[in-house]
Amino acid sequence: MSELRKILRYDFISAVPVTGTFCGIALAVCLITALFGVPLGLVSFPLTAVFFASSKELSKSSDVIEGVLPASRNSFIRSKFAELTLSFLAGGAMAVLFYLLSCLKLLTGILPEKLEHSVRAMDGFLDTAGVTMPKLCGIIVIFSAYFCAVIAAAIMVMELCRHKWDTVIMAAMGLATLILLSVFVDKIAELPIRTVIIISAAAFLGSLMISLICCQVTCRISKDLEI
Amino acid sequence: MENILEINGLCKSYEGFALRDVSFALPKGYIMGFVGQNGSGKTTTIRSILNMAHPDSGKISVFGLDSRKDSVKIREGLGIVFDSLYLADHLDAKHIEMQLRPFYSDWSREEFFRRLKAFGLPDNKPVGEFSKGMKMKLMIAAALSHNARLMILDEPTSGLDPVARDELLDILTEYIEDEERSVLFSTHITADVERIADFITVLHNGKVWFSGTKDDLAESYVVLKGSEEDLPAAVREKCIGFHGYRNGFEALLPTDHLAGLPGELEHEKASIDEILVYIAKEDKNERASQDTAV
Numbered sequence: 001m002s003e004l005r006k007i008l009r010y011d012f013i014s015a016v017p018v019t020g021t022f023c024g025i026a027l028a029v030c031l032i033t034a035l036f037g038v039p040l041g042l043v044s045f046p047l048t049a050v051f052f053a054s055s056k057e058l059s060k061s062s063d064v065i066e067g068v069l070p071a072s073r074n075s076f077i078r079s080k081f082a083e084l085t086l087s088f089l090a091g092g093a094m095a096v097l098f099y100l101l102s103c104l105k106l107l108t109g110i111l112p113e114k115l116e117h118s119v120r121a122m123d124g125f126l127d128t129a130g131v132t133m134p135k136l137c138g139i140i141v142i143f144s145a146y147f148c149a150v151i152a153a154a155i156m157v158m159e160l161c162r163h164k165w166d167t168v169i170m171a172a173m174g175l176a177t178l179i180l181l182s183v184f185v186d187k188i189a190e191l192p193i194r195t196v197i198i199i200s201a202a203a204f205l206g207s208l209m210i211s212l213i214c215c216q217v218t219c220r221i222s223k224d225l226e227i
Numbered sequence: 228m229e230n231i232l233e234i235n236g237l238c239k240s241y242e243g244f245a246l247r248d249v250s251f252a253l254p255k256g257y258i259m260g261f262v263g264q265n266g267s268g269k270t271t272t273i274r275s276i277l278n279m280a281h282p283d284s285g286k287i288s289v290f291g292l293d294s295r296k297d298s299v300k301i302r303e304g305l306g307i308v309f310d311s312l313y314l315a316d317h318l319d320a321k322h323i324e325m326q327l328r329p330f331y332s333d334w335s336r337e338e339f340f341r342r343l344k345a346f347g348l349p350d351n352k353p354v355g356e357f358s359k360g361m362k363m364k365l366m367i368a369a370a371l372s373h374n375a376r377l378m379i380l381d382e383p384t385s386g387l388d389p390v391a392r393d394e395l396l397d398i399l400t401e402y403i404e405d406e407e408r409s410v411l412f413s414t415h416i417t418a419d420v421e422r423i424a425d426f427i428t429v430l431h432n433g434k435v436w437f438s439g440t441k442d443d444l445a446e447s448y449v450v451l452k453g454s455e456e457d458l459p460a461a462v463r464e465k466c467i468g469f470h471g472y473r474n475g476f477e478a479l480l481p482t483d484h485l486a487g488l489p490g491e492l493e494h495e496k497a498s499i500d501e502i503l504v505y506i507a508k509e510d511k512n513e514r515a516s517q518d519t520a521v
């Protein structure tokens with residue numbers, strides 16, 4: 001087993017008892033509701049994000065573990081970026097999958113008539129607000145990609161600053177996000193669906209690239225830093 | 228004797244503190260007590276061995292491997308016990324075992340659970356709820372399960388009750404019985420070192436003050452007592468941590484200078500604790516004389 005896989009497994013075991021059950025049940029609910037035509041799976045992005053946050057935070061009592069376990073410093077750093085990218089982008093991708101599944105309305109027919117009517121009425125609800133479901137999916141993918149990229153950059157800066165400015169970095173990141181989102185949400189409703197899809201695909205790939213670059217930079221610089 | 232750990236000329240400086248030319252060696256099959264006051268540089272030395280701190284100069288070799296270049300390989304053969312638990316404390320021992328297993332090629336699941344049982348540790352309770360002694364035992368159980376050849380313990384007995392301390396010392400004595408494994412045991416509780424250590428390294432102000440066998444240390448210094456008037460000036464200069472009081476004086480003296488001492492002066496074997504105290508007093512005396520000179 002490679003060092004990276006060992007660390008991912010280590011973190012996964014840490015997170016499962018705390019957030020794993022909750023996230024697992026929530027995703028199962030998303031899947032079941034999608035079968036009935038309810039696009040509840042759009043919330044899978046924050047769910048995987050919660051799992052990511054908990055996996056790293058809970059995996060150790062301190063950074064000392066990096067000096068104890070027989071794995072290189074670079075593997076520990078790569079694991080942080082791998083977990084971040086996997087959980088955020090998987091969350092975005094799952095949201096789309098659940099949405100597509102809900103479009104098929106595989107089990108909607110077995111619902112009682114009133115409930116079935118409500119489910120079908122949901123489709124038109126967002127349309128009237130100017131945000132169609134596909135557009136909402138695109139927005140969610142853009143969100144997850146954006147957070148993935150921003151958090152990757154934050155991890156890089158925090159590692160390189162030896163966690164001395166964590167609060168400041170987090171606050172700055174939060175503020176920038178709020179400003180950007182307030183501008184973005186206003187504009188997005190006006191964009192045609194095709195543009196949203198192109199932006200979301202670009203954001204998805206872009207965040208992958210940013211995460212990879214941040215990971216490489218952090219590995220290169222932090223090899224000389226102490227634990 | 229084959230050395231399992233060798234440190235040569237280790238220097239490392241931080242703001243307000245520096246390790247200077249630290250050198251010592253730990254042979255295979257022995258326990259070394261690594262003693263010194265708080266802030267003397269014990270933890271920095273251990274962090275350097277683990278490649279958590281990067282030395283400014285000097286060389287550290289563990290199992291004959293370079294601590295910088297081969298740190299991953301070295302850590303596979305190390306058992307590490309810190310004064311606080313570094314594992315995920317919301318997990319139980321079963322999950323901890325699942326986490327650690329893939330990292331060590333020699334890991335034995337049976338050995339881990341056998342040790343847990345032998346140490347009386349539950350495997351279904353979050354390890355964060357363990358007492359300090361239980362946490363120490365858990366870290367030792369992990370070290371023994373991957374057949375660690377060198378156990379490094381940083382202040383493991385501080386904060387432990389006497390029974391837990393005694394148990395820990397017994398475990399360490401048993402650990403080196405096969406003469407293939409060694410223990411580096413940092414502490415400021417010198418009674419523990421007197422009980423189990425074969426070798427002692429005394430670190431003071433970032434420098435090695437003594438490194439050798441426990442017997443050598445015991446034979447190298449005495450506590451000298453008597454009246455100041457009976458103390459020859461030449462011997463007075465050799466005294467360490469000289470402390471004069473109304474009716475006489477007390478000081479640590481290297482045994483090399485015992486010959487020709489007046490019979491009025493008494494001397495007795497110095498304990499490690501006394502040696503540390505007199506070294507600290509010597510520092511105080513030096514500072515006081517510098518202040519006077521200024």
